[in-house]
Amino acid sequence: MEKVFHFDAPREKYSCDAAVVWCFDNRFQQGLAKYLKRLGILNTDPIKIAGGAKSLVSPEHETDREFVLEQIRKSIRLHGTSRVILMLHSDCGAYGGLAGGFQGDAKAEAGHHEAELRRAAEFLKGELPGLEVQAYFVDFEGVWAVNPA
Numbered sequence: 379m380e381k382v383f384h385f386d387a388p389r390e391k392y393s394c395d396a397a398v399v400w401c402f403d404n405r406f407q408q409g410l411a412k413y414l415k416r417l418g419i420l421n422t423d424p425i426k427i428a429g430g431a432k433s434l435v436s437p438e439h440e441t442d443r444e445f446v447l448e449q450i451r452k453s454i455r456l457h458g459t460s461r462v463i464l465m466l467h468s469d470c471g472a473y474g475g476l477a478g479g480f481q482g483d484a485k486a487e488a489g490h491h492e493a494e495l496r497r498a499a500e501f502l503k504g505e506l507p508g509l510e511v512q513a514y515f516v517d518f519e520g521v522w523a524v525n526p527a
């Protein structure tokens with residue numbers, strides 16, 4: 379190998395404020411990151427996958443769900459994570475987009491994703507008792523909290 383860039387990374391292990399299960403759609407990255415920072419969530423273990431929390435509730439393959447669960451378990455084991463943030467967003471390709479999946483009806487999409495997030499949070503709490511789970515829907519105008527059932 380040839381060194382092509384220098385930087386100093388911290389060598390200390392960190393404790394994770396939250397593992398964040400979110401979609402890799404870059405349009406919503408900055409908005410949610412800003413909100414998490416406002417909450418004081420600075421050290422995150424990002425689990426960025428297409429569809430975000432979808433894999434926990436409506437996985438394309440059952441193995442997807444197990445994979446995400448295992449990532450969360452590893453975050454807990456390695457970084458003492460006690461909180462998980464679940465995210466879904468508007469116009470997500472994993473749900474067919476706003477136009478394709480919901481005929482452009484943003485209200486229907488938001489309602490659908492709210493229900494998905496609720497079920498994802500319930501599932502996760504069932505699998506990993508004692509974990510704090512928060513769920514957010516992100517659209518083009520902001521971040522919306524899904525209140526626990």
Ligand SMILES: [Zn+2]
Nearest residue numbers: 401403429470
């Ligand atoms: Zn997406």
